[in-house]
Amino acid sequence: MPSIEIRRPHRLSAAEAHAVIDQVATRMREKFQVQTQWQNDSTLSFDRPGINGKIAIGGDEIQVSAQLGMLFSPLKGMIEQEIRRKLDEHFS
Template sequence: MADLNIERTHNLGLPKAREIAERWREQAEAEWGMDCAVEPGDTEDVMRMSRSGVSGSLTVSANRFDLQLKLGFLLGAYADKIEQKIRQNLDELLGPA
């Protein structure tokens, strides 16, 4: 098993961060076959996601994205490449820092 913890700070505010999280959810479902469910909150939303060999959550707040993933045995071998792709994807969605 491998754990991935990816955090990105931003200054977008919660409404815009929610829009970006929704785009990320659409990509995760379409490109990676993830099943996602969003639990909205007053100050942050939590998106729970899973598929065979992967489970985790994305916490979205007014100033931060916090992604926690657990990779199963087979996908754990590709943890570095998976982490690199996710970081690149979040950086593209969030734009320049």
């Protein structure tokens, strides 16, 4: 099962980073029909058939990890590029 691991530094407070991830989660639910759930104040899990993962907020870093099923394996590069673009947009 292919996986995606991306880390991006940030300078936001925990509350600001949480709010940004909430916005991203809303967009993910609308665009990709994923289910999202905060596991605690710093980790958002997401899931849909063929993709599951989490977005973890650290003190100075955002970490995205995802596992792709067979259906999404050929799209790994495109998915990873979109995640990087969104992280750059919100955390650069």
